[in-house]
Amino acid sequence: MIDVETRHEVYIANRTALIAYATRILGSRETAEDIVQDAFLRFAPANTSMGSATQTLAYLYKIVRNLSLDVLKRQKLETREQQNEPPYWSLPNGVPTPEEVVVVSDEVRQIAQILGDLPMEVRVALEMHRFGGYTLEEIAAHLDISVATAHRHVRTAMVRVATMLIGNAS
Incomplete structure (x- = not known):
């Protein structure tokens, strides 16, 4: 049986x-560091008989491992809660x-006006892309234009809308 002094020396x-x-x-x-301190408190007064310092050290590592896993389980439960x-x-x-409603309504009115002023092909391209979720390839096929032109139409419309929104935010 290893005495308390030997256990303390193994710990240190x-x-x-x-x-x-x-x-x-x-x-x-x-x-x-907290876990290792708790492990020592559980380890030092133990009245178990261990054959050697190596077995004592293995027992100490086991205590540290088990306490660490307990902390991880507790953290996981707290996260789940x-x-x-x-x-x-x-x-x-x-x-x-009411002010927020007016601002949003005004922006929607201005966007609708900008969309109404756009050429039909540009407006359709923007609506298909932003509201319909169509890809540029699908828009190009629908409008019988190239993908690059479909991209240019969407970009042109978005720049006009963004410019209007930024201009009003200033």
């Missing part, structure tokens, strides 16, 4: 290695202020 001699071991498991040196919040779509939406 291997403390740095134990912290490094726990850090690899936990990913945090601070938590690893935090994720048990209701989904965003079930939460009530905030009611917009």
Whole structure:
């Protein structure tokens, strides 16, 4: 049976290695130091008979490993509990202020006016791309134009809309 003094010497001699071991498991040196300290508190007064210092060290590593895994399990449970919040779509939406409604309505009116002023082919290309989710290849095939021209139409319309929105934000 190894006495308490020998256990203490084994702990002191291997403390740095134990912290490094726990850090690899936990990913945090601070938590690893706490775990190694807790391991020593469980290890020092143990009344088990161990044959050698090597077996004592193996027992100490096992305590550190088990305590580290317990911390990881606890963290995983806490994360899962935090994720048990209701989904965003079930939460009530905030009611917009009258000013926000007016601003959005004004922007929508201005965008509609810009879209109305665009040539038909450019407007259709933008609507298909932004609202319909069509690819440039599909737009080109529908309008019987090249993919580069379809891209240019969408870009031209988006630049006009963005310029209008940026100009109003100033």
